[in-house]
Amino acid sequence: MNINHRTVYPFGAAKALAIFLIAVTLQACGTNTDSAKSAGNDSSASKAHDDHQMETRDNAIAALHLVEARVNEPAPGQRMSAGYFTLMNHGTEAITLTKIASDAADVQMHTTTLEASGTTMRPLDKITIAPNGQIVFQPGGNHLMIRNLSAEAKSLAMTMTFDNGGSLNTSFTVIPMDAWMNATR
Numbered sequence: 001m002n003i004n005h006r007t008v009y010p011f012g013a014a015k016a017l018a019i020f021l022i023a024v025t026l027q028a029c030g031t032n033t034d035s036a037k038s039a040g041n042d043s044s045a046s047k048a049h050d051d052h053q054m055e056t057r058d059n060a061i062a063a064l065h066l067v068e069a070r071v072n073e074p075a076p077g078q079r080m081s082a083g084y085f086t087l088m089n090h091g092t093e094a095i096t097l098t099k100i101a102s103d104a105a106d107v108q109m110h111t112t113t114l115e116a117s118g119t120t121m122r123p124l125d126k127i128t129i130a131p132n133g134q135i136v137f138q139p140g141g142n143h144l145m146i147r148n149l150s151a152e153a154k155s156l157a158m159t160m161t162f163d164n165g166g167s168l169n170t171s172f173t174v175i176p177m178d179a180w181m182n183a184t185r
Ligand SMILES: [Cu+2]
Pocket: 005, 110, 121, 143, 144, 145
């Protein structure tokens, strides 16, 4: 798929990364990993009602499973890149992702749409994950636009915020440029 997005996919490597990732061992579904720890365990509230609401919220967050969270290392001299992930919802309620942010870079959810003028990126305000569903941010589709990323970064901590007030602290692995470029061969 052609993307009007040259700074992010400078060597046509979007496809290459997809191929590269096929070789990456997929983590077993339903297993929480270090890359997806739930947050927001503020237990200072003493009222039973508040406790119940928090329990419901925390259960919804705990039912999320993040896999393949990665960011392409920026091309030389650039600080802009793209990030991708799959987020599964093993819970019984839909949950809506409203924001992804990092202290170490500017992050924005983007969607890719086909318009008369060609393929265009637009900001994505929110995206809902159905019960037993998943969302996939991948080259050519929804992605994270990453700006002001350090060239030396090996990983990028990001916090995902949801419409129920919960949040998920995550770590995205930076895929070295030679790795996602060599995957073209
Ligand atoms: Cu973009």
